[in-house]
Every structure is written in structure tokens, then in C-alpha cells.
Amino acid sequence: MFSNKKFDTNIVVIGAGSAGLISANIAATLNAKVTLIERHKMGGDCLNTGCVPSKTLLRSAKIRHLISESDRFGLKVAEASVDFPAVMGRVQSVIKHIEPNDSIERYTSLGVDCVTGDATLISPNEVLVNDQTIRARHIILAMGARPFIPDIPGLENIEYLTSDNIWELDELPESMLVMGSGAIACEMTQAFSRLGTRVSMVQRSASILNKEEPEVGEFMLKTFRDEGIDVKLNTSISEVRAGENGTIEALLRTADGSEQWESFQHLLLAVGRQANTEGMGLEDVGVELNDNGTVKVDEYLRSNHKNIMACGDVAGPYQFTHMASHQAWYATVNALFGFVKKFKVDYRIVPKAVFTDPEIASVGKLEAELKTESVAYEVINFPLDDMDRALAEGEAKGFIKVLTKAGSDKILGATIVGAHAAELLTEFVNAMKNGQGLNHILGTIHIYPSFSEANKYLAGQWKRKHAPQWALRILKKLHAWRR
Numbered sequence: 216m217f218s219n220k221k222f223d224t225n226i227v228v229i230g231a232g233s234a235g236l237i238s239a240n241i242a243a244t245l246n247a248k249v250t251l252i253e254r255h256k257m258g259g260d261c262l263n264t265g266c267v268p269s270k271t272l273l274r275s276a277k278i279r280h281l282i283s284e285s286d287r288f289g290l291k292v293a294e295a296s297v298d299f300p301a302v303m304g305r306v307q308s309v310i311k312h313i314e315p316n317d318s319i320e321r322y323t324s325l326g327v328d329c330v331t332g333d334a335t336l337i338s339p340n341e342v343l344v345n346d347q348t349i350r351a352r353h354i355i356l357a358m359g360a361r362p363f364i365p366d367i368p369g370l371e372n373i374e375y376l377t378s379d380n381i382w383e384l385d386e387l388p389e390s391m392l393v394m395g396s397g398a399i400a401c402e403m404t405q406a407f408s409r410l411g412t413r414v415s416m417v418q419r420s421a422s423i424l425n426k427e428e429p430e431v432g433e434f435m436l437k438t439f440r441d442e443g444i445d446v447k448l449n450t451s452i453s454e455v456r457a458g459e460n461g462t463i464e465a466l467l468r469t470a471d472g473s474e475q476w477e478s479f480q481h482l483l484l485a486v487g488r489q490a491n492t493e494g495m496g497l498e499d500v501g502v503e504l505n506d507n508g509t510v511k512v513d514e515y516l517r518s519n520h521k522n523i524m525a526c527g528d529v530a531g532p533y534q535f536t537h538m539a540s541h542q543a544w545y546a547t548v549n550a551l552f553g554f555v556k557k558f559k560v561d562y563r564i565v566p567k568a569v570f571t572d573p574e575i576a577s578v579g580k581l582e583a584e585l586k587t588e589s590v591a592y593e594v595i596n597f598p599l600d601d602m603d604r605a606l607a608e609g610e611a612k613g614f615i616k617v618l619t620k621a622g623s624d625k626i627l628g629a630t631i632v633g634a635h636a637a638e639l640l641t642e643f644v645n646a647m648k649n650g651q652g653l654n655h656i657l658g659t660i661h662i663y664p665s666f667s668e669a670n671k672y673l674a675g676q677w678k679r680k681h682a683p684q685w686a687l688r689i690l691k692k693l694h695a696w697r698r
């Protein structure tokens with residue numbers, strides 16, 4: 216239909232994952248006209264192939280693991296046999312349950328124009344989808360990322376797994392080689408191992424979970440090995456080939472140069488995620504990219520074309536659902552109101568978790584980062600193996616490590632390895648966000664017996680260390696005099 220308006224819509228959002236959905240939701244709530252384009256499944260990675268299926272699978276795996284340890288709880292239970300199709304059926308049913316929240320129906324009812332199709336940029340203000348050109352004042356790029364496929368000779372001749380297609384397995388693998396040791400590799404390794412797959416993990420460096428404090432990697436390495444997982448450090452895959460009976464053979468090369476072929480039923484590649492920025496006209500329109508393929512954005516999440524914003528995995532640097540929605544607010548508000556006021560995206564306090572058992576959650580700086588930045592700091596460690604509630608639950612393992620500014624209770628970083636770590640971390644996240652230190656946590660009433668008491672005990676440990684010795688000496692004399 217002919218329109219004399221310069222633009223058909225205020226914003227076109229490309230991609231209906233966590234970033235795109237929140238962007239469209241915010242824009243529609245603020246009464247802007249917004250078009251949301253998705254080429255595959257509404258909900259994107261998190262709902263369909265990421266957070267939701269992985270956490271659901273981990274739950275079945277944990278229950279089977281608990282059953283295998285039922286003796287510890289005074290229960291005599293025969294080993295749980297795994298009905299793998301039923302486990303994967305539960306994964307799909309949880310996705311189906313959440314799906315309506317992210318659906319075209321819901322977003323249409325919110326006032327978003329939802330379009331199914333592959334979007335291409337044809338100019339900084341025009342998006343082509345299904346042969347239709349949409350003229351938009353602003354474009355929000357939210358196309359997410361996909362598994363990075365490393366360059367391994369022979370990979371093109373075998374069928375490998377990634378976090379995209381692992382959910383299509385209909386039989387529990389007898390064995391699996393997992394490449395990588397980040398969040399995806401660790402979560403999937405433990406999940407499949409606990410369900411009964413013989414899992415080997417191959418990691419080229421000398422430690423696992425290298426984005427965390429070194430103690431975390433050490434703790435989880437021991438946990439994995441105690442559970443029977445074969446973790447091969449300092450090892451890379453130099454070649455793969457098809458073996459007999461549909462197996463995959465991998466040539467594993469250790470740091471000393473020795474090589475050995477090993478056979479597995481499946482190979483899972485979990486070595487990072489690559490932004491979806493190719494083949495959609497970004498180069499033609501001149502949208503600048505970073506070396507790793509993400510969209511180059513400024514502190515307002517604008518690309519070099521100031522009306523084209525990016526958020527979520529396609530922008531980075533954090534690849535988390537909560538960061539996608541955090542960025543989505545900035546991208547959308549800056550697009551709609553940037554001509555009046557712009558907001559700089561706030562990355563000061565970014566929490567994250569890996570949902571292994573025990574969980575790993577962290578926020579703020581790592582010790583190594585503080586050293587590099589020459590920040591004077593102190594370390595408070597608190598073991599989680601003697602907490603009343605954790606003992607009662609049979610979950611007494613792990614630790615909390617908090618970094619404070621030297622001589623102050625200001626929290627610079629916190630890491631928790633333990634049951635419910637992602638929930639426990641929120642207290643540190645809140646404290647950091649609100650400029651409160653460990654004294655504040657110590658002065659807060661925590662329910663007994665709860666896992667969260669550990670945060671208070673850690674704060675108490677800091678307090679004891681910092682109690683003024685001169686005052687304690689005077690008190691000792693005062694009490695002696697009053698006796």
C-alpha cells in the first residue's frame with residue numbers, strides 16, 4: 216500500500232531469540248510500531264536448543280545420579296534404568312510448555328508485527344523479507360550465534376553433534392567424545408555421563424572451565440574424574456574418520472606429540488559459538504564486524520550505522536540469555552529515544568552460571584584480572600562442606616571465593632561452587648549493584664537452615680579478619696575489670 220511516510224515501521228528486529236523478543240516487547244510496550252522477523256523458531260537458541268533443553272536434561276541426569284547414590288540417604292533402590300526417548304520427550308515437553316510465551320500469537324497480541332522469513336539488509340534503512348521490503352527508522356540485529364565448527368581434517372566425512380542437533384538423538388549414546396571444556400561441554404558431559412554414556416572430554420589446555428577461577432576447574436576436574444569421566448587435558452583432535460558400525464574414530468594428539476586413534480559412537484563439538492552475521496547483506500550495507508564475526512557496536516549498542524543496533528550473541532561479548540535481554544533494553548530504548556537521551560550499556564556487574572553439579576556461579580572480577588589491573592585485593596574463601604542444610608541435603612561440597620578491595624568490605628568478585636550456586640550468587644550481585652559490602656551481608660538475617668547462610672558465614676570470616684585488634688584488646692581489659 217502506498218504510504219507517504221518515510222518509514223513503514225519504527226523498528227525492525229531481526230531474530231526472535233532472547234534478544235529480539237525482549238527488544239520487540241519493549242518497543243511494542245512503548246507504543247512503537249515494530250516488526251519482528253524470525254526465519255526458524257520463535258524463542259531462538261535458549262528455548263529450542265540451549266538453556267531450556269540443557270537444564271531439563273541435566274535434571275534427569277541428576278535424579279539418576281541421586282538414585283545411584285541412594286545408599287547415602289538410607290534408601291535401597293535398584294539402579295534406575297534410563298528410558299532415553301522418555302528423557303528427551305520430557306525435554307521437548309518443557310520446551311512446549313514455555314513455547315507460548317515466545318510465540319507469534321503472544322507477540323502479535325502484544326502489538327508486534329511478526330514475520331516468518333529470512334531477513335536481508337538492502338540498505339541501512341531497508342530490510343528484505345519474503346520479497347517484501349520494509350523501511351525502518353531503526354534496525355535491531357539480534358540474529359544470535361551458532362556452534363563454531365573447528366577445522367579438523369575429516370570432519371566433512373562424518374556426522375557430528377553440536378548443541379543444535381544433539382536434541383534429535385533418539386538413543387542414548389553408548390560413548391561420546393566431547394571437544395571443549397566450557398559451559399556447553401561441561402554441562403553435556405556430566406548430563407550424558409550420568410545417564411550412562413561413556414564420555415571422554417578432550418581439552419587442548421592443561422585445565423578445564425578456563426573462564427572461571429582456577430580452583431573451579433580443579434574442583435570440577437576432580438568431580439568429573441570421580442564420576443568416571445575420562446578428561447583428557449593437553450589433548451587435541453588432529454583428525455577424524457568414519458569407523459566401523461557407524462562409529463567415529465578420532466586421532467587424539469597430546470602435548471608431547473604422541474597420537475592415538477580412539478573410537479566413539481558420537482563426537483560433540485562444543486568449542487564456542489559464532490555470530491550469525493554472514494549472508495544477510497551486512498557487508499553490502501557496510502555494517503562493520505569485529506574479527507570474531509560479531510557486530511562492532513559502540514557503548515550505546517549502535518553499529519557504525521547509527522540507526523542499526525545489535526544485541527545478544529550477535530553483538531557479544533557475553534553469550535548469555537540474561538545479557539541478551541539486558542542489552543535488548545539498551546538497544547531498544549536508544550533506538551527509540553536516542554535522539555533525546557542515550558544510555559550506555561552497563562557491563563559492570565555480569566553474573567553467570569554453569570549448571571553442572573555442583574553448580575558454578577560467578578560475578579565480577581577474577582583474581583588474575585585484578586592482578587593484571589594492579590588492583591590491591593584480598594581473598595576470602597569459605598568451604599561449603601560443613602553447612603547444616605547442605606549436610607542434611609547430602610549436598611555439602613564446594614566453596615565460595617570472594618575478592619574484596621584491600622582493607623575494605625567492597626566486593627570485587629565472587630565465585631560459588633556448590634548446590635544452588637546460581638541462586639546464592641544473587642546476594643553478592645545485589646550487594647555489588649547497590650554498593651553494599653560484606654558488612655551488609657553479615658548484618659542481614661538469613662534463614663536457618665538455608666544454603667544462603669554460607670554467604671553470611673563468609674562475610675563473618677571477613678569481619679573476624681578485619682576486627683580492629685586494638686579495640687579487642689581494650690574490650691578484654693574492660694570485661695576483666697567488670698568481672
Ligand SMILES: Cc1cc2nc3c(=O)[nH]c(=O)nc-3n(C[C@H](O)[C@H](O)[C@H](O)COP(=O)(O)OP(=O)(O)OC[C@H]3O[C@@H](n4cnc5c(N)ncnc54)[C@H](O)[C@@H]3O)c2cc1C
Binds near residue numbers: 378539
Ligand atoms: C546448550 C546451550 C546452553 C545454554 N545455556 C544457557 C544458560 O543456562 N543460561 C544462559 O544465560 N545462556 C545459556 N546459553 C546461551 C543462550 O542460549 C544465548 O546466549 C541466547 O540464546 C542468545 O540469544 P540471542 O537472542 O542473542 O540469539 P538466539 O537465541 O540465537 O536468537 C537468534 C534468532 O535469530 C534468528 N535469525 C538469525 N538470522 C536471521 C535472519 N537473517 N533472518 C531472520 N531470523 C534470523 C535465528 O533463527 C534465531 O532464532 C546456552 C546456549 C547453549 C547452546
Ligand SMILES: NC(=O)c1ccc[n+]([C@@H]2O[C@H](COP(=O)([O-])OP(=O)(O)OC[C@H]3O[C@@H](n4cnc5c(N)ncnc54)[C@H](O)[C@@H]3O)[C@@H](O)[C@H]2O)c1
Binds near residue numbers: 365395397419425567
Ligand atoms: N550455563 C550457561 O550460561 C551456558 C551454558 C552453555 C553455553 N553458554 C554460552 O554459550 C557459549 C558457548 O559455549 P561453549 O561451551 O561452546 O564455549 P566456551 O567459549 O565456553 O568454551 C569453549 C571451549 O572450547 C575450547 N576450544 C576452543 N577452540 C578450540 C579448538 N580449536 N580446539 C580445542 N578446544 C577448543 C576452549 O578452550 C574452551 O574450553 C558460552 O560462551 C556461554 O556463554 C552458557
